[in-house]
Amino acid sequence: MSELFTFFGLVSHDHYWIFLTHLFLVVGIVIFMANRAMQLRRVPTGMQNAMEAFLGGVLSMGKDTIGKEDARTYIPLVATLGLFVVVANMIGIIPGFEAPSSMLDFTLALAIAIFVYYNYEGIRRNGVIKYFAHFSGPVWWLAWLMFPIEIISHISRIISLSFRLFGNIKGDDLFLAVILMLAPYFAPLPAYALLTFSGLLQGFIIMILTYVYLAGAVHISEDH
Numbered sequence: 001m002s003e004l005f006t007f008f009g010l011v012s013h014d015h016y017w018i019f020l021t022h023l024f025l026v027v028g029i030v031i032f033m034a035n036r037a038m039q040l041r042r043v044p045t046g047m048q049n050a051m052e053a054f055l056g057g058v059l060s061m062g063k064d065t066i067g068k069e070d071a072r073t074y075i076p077l078v079a080t081l082g083l084f085v086v087v088a089n090m091i092g093i094i095p096g097f098e099a100p101s102s103m104l105d106f107t108l109a110l111a112i113a114i115f116v117y118y119n120y121e122g123i124r125r126n127g128v129i130k131y132f133a134h135f136s137g138p139v140w141w142l143a144w145l146m147f148p149i150e151i152i153s154h155i156s157r158i159i160s161l162s163f164r165l166f167g168n169i170k171g172d173d174l175f176l177a178v179i180l181m182l183a184p185y186f187a188p189l190p191a192y193a194l195l196t197f198s199g200l201l202q203g204f205i206i207m208i209l210t211y212v213y214l215a216g217a218v219h220i221s222e223d224h
Contacts, residue, residue, distance in 0.1 A: 007096045015103075023100045026088045033083070055079055061208060066215040074214055077117070082207040085110070085165070089199030092173050093192060095180070101202070102169040104162065111161035114210055115154070122217030134220045161209065165202055172198055 008021040037051035058079045062071025085101060092099025100106045122131045135150035136143035172195045179191045 005096060006098050016105075018098060019100060019103050019105055022091065022098055023088075023106065025097075026084065026091060026100055029087050029091075030080075030084055033087075054083070058082060058207060062211050065208065065211040066219070070214070070218065071211070074211070078207050078210050081110070081114070081210060082203045085206050086200060086203035089169055089172075089202055090196070092169065093176065093195050093199070099169050099173060099199075101165055102173045104166050107162040107166040108158070110165070110206075111158045114161065114206075114213065115158050118210070118213040118217045119154070121214060122220070125218045126220050130220060131217070157213065161206075165206065168198060168202055 006018060006022075008018055011017065033047065033051070036047040055075065059071055059075055062075060062078065065071070066074070088101040088106065089099055091097045092102055119131075126134075135147050137146035137150075139146075176191055176195060
């Protein structure tokens with residue numbers, strides 16, 4: 001959205017400049033939050049309490065989806081993804097900044113990373129033959145039909161993950177821009193609440209879907 005004012009846009013309106021500067025800003029914020037949360041104190045600070053509550057919620061989500069042990073194994077990945085996406089969504093609400101998640105470059109790279117990782121974990125935990133054999137389904141004589149359907153289904157996850165996040169955040173940014181142009185003072189306040197909820201919701205969806213994809217990859221039924 002180069003037509004909107006951004007602080008980094010004062011230097012250049014190039015799409016990749018805007019994207020990379022905001023992406024590095026998000027990375028810096030996430031690293032700062034993680035460092036503050038990891039500082040061990042006798043009396044935990046607000047940031048540490050918030051991060052502990054966040055990690056507890058992610059772990060609880062994972063236990064219900066993939067089991068206690070695997071939830072602990074994959075919580076660094078899932079929690080980092082969730083925190084990264086939420087921060088990327090939230091900075092777009094602040095005037096003068098643009099959400100990296102409103103750019104397809106960001107969401108597509110994120111979806112491909114999740115796709116590659118859960119397939120890698122499925123192969124690592126089960127072996128190449130067993131992992132790809134389960135794509136054929138439980139009925140052997142339908143393997144010729146089920147295998148290509150499963151392959152297409154898995155590839156379509158890249159499209160659904162990337163365009164879901166991109167479409168929601170891009171739409172939120174456009175909605176906020178219109179509200180700010182029409183009524184720049186009090187009218188945007190309910191919009192900010194709505195967009196904050198939407199940004200948090202998209203982070204939750206990324207985390208739960210990552211857990212679901214990992215569960216489907218590493219927990220393969222023996223009858224497959």
